Amino acid sequence: MSKICDDIELRAREELFINIHPIQAAGRLTAEAMKAMITYGDGYSTCDWCLAPFRLDKIKRPPIEEFHVELAEFLGMDEVRVVPGARRGFQAVANSLVDKGDVVIVSSLAHYTEFLAVEAAGGVVREVPLNEGNIVTAENTALKIEEVKREMGRLPKLIMIDHFDYQFGNEHDVRDIAKIAKEYDIPFLLNGAYSVGVMPVNGEEIGADFVVGSGHKSFASPAPSGILATTEEWANQVFRTTEMVGDVTGRRFGVKEVEMMGCTLMGSNIIAMMASFPAVRERVKHWDEEVEKINYFAREFLRIEGNEVQSEMPRRHTLTKVDTTGSFDRVARTHKRRGYFFSDELKARKIVGEFAGATKAWKLNTYGLTWEQIKYLAEAFQEIARKYGVLVT
Amino acid sequence: MSEKAVYETFEALFALTDLRQLFRETKPLFNFSEEQKKEIRRILERVRKSLETIEGETLK
Numbered sequence: 001m002s003k004i005c006d007d008i009e010l011r012a013r014e015e016l017f018i019n020i021h022p023i024q025a026a027g028r029l030t031a032e033a034m035k036a037m038i039t040y041g042d043g044y045s046t047c048d049w050c051l052a053p054f055r056l057d058k059i060k061r062p063p064i065e066e067f068h069v070e071l072a073e074f075l076g077m078d079e080v081r082v083v084p085g086a087r088r089g090f091q092a093v094a095n096s097l098v099d100k101g102d103v104v105i106v107s108s109l110a111h112y113t114e115f116l117a118v119e120a121a122g123g124v125v126r127e128v129p130l131n132e133g134n135i136v137t138a139e140n141t142a143l144k145i146e147e148v149k150r151e152m153g154r155l156p157k158l159i160m161i162d163h164f165d166y167q168f169g170n171e172h173d174v175r176d177i178a179k180i181a182k183e184y185d186i187p188f189l190l191n192g193a194y195s196v197g198v199m200p201v202n203g204e205e206i207g208a209d210f211v212v213g214s215g216h217k218s219f220a221s222p223a224p225s226g227i228l229a230t231t232e233e234w235a236n237q238v239f240r241t242t243e244m245v246g247d248v249t250g251r252r253f254g255v256k257e258v259e260m261m262g263c264t265l266m267g268s269n270i271i272a273m274m275a276s277f278p279a280v281r282e283r284v285k286h287w288d289e290e291v292e293k294i295n296y297f298a299r300e301f302l303r304i305e306g307n308e309v310q311s312e313m314p315r316r317h318t319l320t321k322v323d324t325t326g327s328f329d330r331v332a333r334t335h336k337r338r339g340y341f342f343s344d345e346l347k348a349r350k351i352v353g354e355f356a357g358a359t360k361a362w363k364l365n366t367y368g369l370t371w372e373q374i375k376y377l378a379e380a381f382q383e384i385a386r387k388y389g390v391l392v393t
Numbered sequence: 394m395s396e397k398a399v400y401e402t403f404e405a406l407f408a409l410t411d412l413r414q415l416f417r418e419t420k421p422l423f424n425f426s427e428e429q430k431k432e433i434r435r436i437l438e439r440v441r442k443s444l445e446t447i448e449g450e451t452l453k
Contacts, residue, residue, distance in 0.1 A: 015416040031414035035407050350421030370418060 013352055018373055021353030022319055023166070025367035026198045027216040027223070032275035037222065040271040047266070053255040056263035056270070057081060067274045074281065075211050076202035077229035079239060081257070082215070082265045082273060086193045087113035089212035089228035090160065091120060092259035093189055096238045098123035102157040103148050105186075107136045107172065109165035114191065123157065133312055134168050136161055138176030145184055159186050163201070164194040168311040169319030169363075178207030187234065193217050194319060196227060197280050198367060199287035209234055215269070220276035225269045293374045294318045294366045300378035305391040306330065310361060318367040329359035331388040342384070349380040398450035405443035408436045 002010045013019055014028055029037070040046065049061040057068045072080040083089050090113055098104060100122035106114050108127045118125050128136050128144045141159065148156050159181045163174050174190055181188035189210040195201050196213030197220065203211040215225025230238055239257045246252075256262040265273070294315045301307055306326025309315075328342045335341040339357035346354055355362045366374060382392045415432060419425060425433065 014420075015413060016420055018421055028417070031410050034410045034413065038406055038410070039403065372422075372424070373420070376422065 017347075017350050017352040018369065018377055019353040020351065020364040020366065020377070022363035022365045023217060024353065025318065025365035026194075026218040026220065027214075028220060028368060029222065029272065030220045030276045030279045032279065033220055033222070033272035036272040036275040037268045040268040043267055045267045046270060055255050055257075056266060062271060062274065064270060064274070067270075067277065070277070071227065072229055074277075075196065075213075075227070075229045076204035077208075077211055078232040079235040080227060080229040081239065081260055082270055083226045083228050083260070084264060084269075085113075085216070085224035085226040086111075086191065086212045086214040087117065087226070088224075088264075089210075089226050090114050090117035090189070090191070092228055092238055093158065093160075093210050093212075093230075094118050094121040094123065095259055096240070097121075097187060098157050103152060105141065105144055105148070105156045105159045105161075107161050107165065109134070109136070109162060109167050109170075109172075110160065111162065111166055111191065111193065114160050118160075126156065128161070134170055135312070136165075136172040136177070138173050138180045141177045142180050145180070145186070155184055156186055158189060160189040160191060162191040162193070164317045164319065166194065166319070167363075168321050169194065169315075169317040169365075170312045171316045174208075175206055181209075182207060193226075194317065198284060198290070198318075200284050203229060203231075210238075215273050219273060219280055221273040222269050225265055225273055290318050290367055291316060293369065293371065294320060297366055297374055297378050301381055303393050304382060304385045305393065319363065319365045321361060321363050323361045325360045327385060327390045328388075331390065332359040345384045345387070346380065349383070351377065351380055394450045398447045401443040401446040401450075405440045405447075408439040408443070412436045 004010060046056065046059060046064065050059050056064060058065050068080055072078060083092065094104065094117040098118060098121040102123040103126050104118045104123050106125045106127055108130050110127065115125055126144060126148055128140050131137050131140065145156060159177065161172055161174055161177050164171055178188050187209040188207065189212060190203065190206060190208040191212050192201050193212065193214040194217060196211065197218035201211065209231055211229040213219060213227035215221030215227065216223035238259060242253050242256050242258050298309050298313065298315055298320065301322065302309065304327050308323040310321040310323050332339045332341060337344060339359040342359050343354060343356045346352065354364065369377065385392050412433065415429060419429065
């Protein structure tokens with residue numbers, strides 16, 4: 001097999017296998033992004049024409065400044081910066097808004113990096129409980145705000161809720177939560193790590209003060225890459241520039257934004273995001289078809305006796321949590337390879353990305369698969385079931 | 394050697410990247426449609442043309 005060098009193997013799983021890995025699907029690069037990686041991989045490649053005021057988002061060649069403007073429009077927000085992953089977006093907002101001991105409301109399905117961002121800023125998280133369908137509702141968010149107000153004698157500083165969570169891929173009640181946030185005058189951050197770049201997301205329509213997206217999760221971009229967008233009202237605070245002056249040299253770096261640590265995504269990562277942007281703008285218009293495909297898959301998957309879908313049904317997102325305790329796990333109990341029999345069978349059919357060895361609850365993502373691939377995938381699961389005597393209705 | 398050899402190297406890499414994308418869209422069975430076969434022919438011709446230029450520029 002070809003190698004990149006010494007012990008770094010070639011990665012060709014996206015070319016050879018159907019990859020259903022839950023977090024890899026929508027970060028797969030477009031051909032344009034791959035070309036960007038080839039030509040802009042050198043360290044400071046974006047700095048060839050970096051002129052005054054010497055900041056990444058102001059570079060005109062390649063058109064990075066224009067990309068920032070268009071990206072803000074795309075998200076229905078006023079200002080945007082690219083950041084090294086959604087987590088750096090949470091961090092920038094938390095650092096700017098949260099003081100020691102302040103409360104930040106998050107979902108009970110919040111990503112761990114939301115916890116870390118709040119902790120780094122000195123705040124504490126309080127989680128909104130889920131309803132019986134594993135959804136974060138506006139009602140439960142309001143109850144949590146009241147609870148914090150009662151206990152602490154002051155309101156939370158920020159509400160951070162995932163549009164779609166990473167565990168179930170369920171859609172949460174973000175529009176009504178935004179309204180509640182507005183009623184209490186608490187800024188609302190929409191975590192769009194699983195929505196920005198795959199479906200239409202308009203921060204203004206939702207009522208978000210901040211929209212955070214992930215390039216490597218949902219924007220056909222390399223890791224790390226992400227998006228932080230905000231309104232005119234908050235831009236000056238979150239994108240504040242440095243006021244520091246060196247005591248010996250008297251140096252100032254006035255144009256540099258503190259939370260961005262100056263420049264953010266340099267080199268191939270920003271160029272790849274830009275290269276994927278036209279395709280991303282187009283693909284969000286076809287989100288309905290992606291949802292149609294996952295629902296087709298889910299229906300076929302549920303024809304296997306014992307299979308369950310733990311995510312909300314019908315599906316509204318391609319990221320889906322399934323449970324095969326009553327089917328493939330029954331086989332695993334007596335198979336000499338235990339749970340790995342399932343991975344072996346999938347791999348033999350050129351399917352990868354399941355959690356190796358897991359045959360109880362696990363996640364998959366069908367984003368970007370063609371209809372032909374979706375049908376092949378559904379048939380593969382049924383074929384494995386039949387091979388081991390599991391009924392397919 | 395002129396700059397052309399360098400640009401043709403990138404052209405060939407870009408054309409092969411388009412081929413890579415086609416593999417991604419048709420995996421794992423690679424049942425190419427007539428349209429996709431036409432695209433593959435276009436890509437291969439492009440790469441051959443680049444290779445000829447590179448060969449002429451570098452080894453003449």
